[in-house]
Amino acid sequence: MLVAGLWTAVGQVQASEPSSLYFRCNMTAAQYAEVKAAPPGGAPAFDDWQQWFDSHGMYGPGKVRSEDLRPLVARNLRELVGVTGWGTYSEYDEKAGAWRFALLQFSDNYGEMISLLAPLRSVAPYCAADSDSFMLVYSYIWGNGDDAYLTLNGRSQFAKAPTPAQRQEADAVLAELFKAAQR
Template structure:
């Protein structure tokens, strides 16, 4: 099983983060951004992206709490009060696109909350070359980018993700 890692780093006011955590995960509309991103994905047995699944928890906070509680995932979060930056790191997140869709749907809900930042799902444990998903947060939008390789991501963002995943792996005694 080759699980990809998840790294989220967004600038967001603490009160807005709390508001985001309090809402229910929803299934977003399949717009052009989703369609272009899905078309750029290469996978076995690819089906049409008719409905984008969402998590069934009552609140978004529960989704993140479940990842934090289950030691299998190797998850950690941190909010930097001074920089107003929230980071969420998961070493063992997912191995296929169907599993990551609810998280991407949830992250799309950050539109209007996050000031800037990014989310990245990639094969960090296996060298970090292949990107399952990359979402860019800017100007109040959350956009899935048609990125499939890590070298297409801003170097400082990729290095930030790598450093935080490495620090978490060392903390947990993994890798």
């Protein structure tokens, strides 16, 4: 199943209230080119999915299912996150040395989130270890709270909450996407 942002980019509509995704990784231009050409990482590379599920009130059994760990089909990360269209943003800023990626409407399903979180988490070894690279999945539009916050400084790990500066950064990009969607 595709995530909501990818559905949106190809013209599909969802009736739920999906969370938004914001990702920033500080890296060199050469690392960015390497990352985009690399095969996307898979969910089995990370052993903390169930802990993440357990930290949220899930409907049903609240267990990570084997189908949640299946990868999205893509030859490389560029193909996976290169979808453009309504509510999407992806840019490498050479001056800042940072890749930013955002989906205004990502998903409302934790199992489905794993499909894109895993490949983005696999970028962590390329993120500068002394940076504050991060990924945030939260209800930007509807204000229902955070779903996932991950630090990406050489390795990927779930953490408690973004810094105020990180949240402001994510809010600013998503606000621009939301404003563009209103036109």
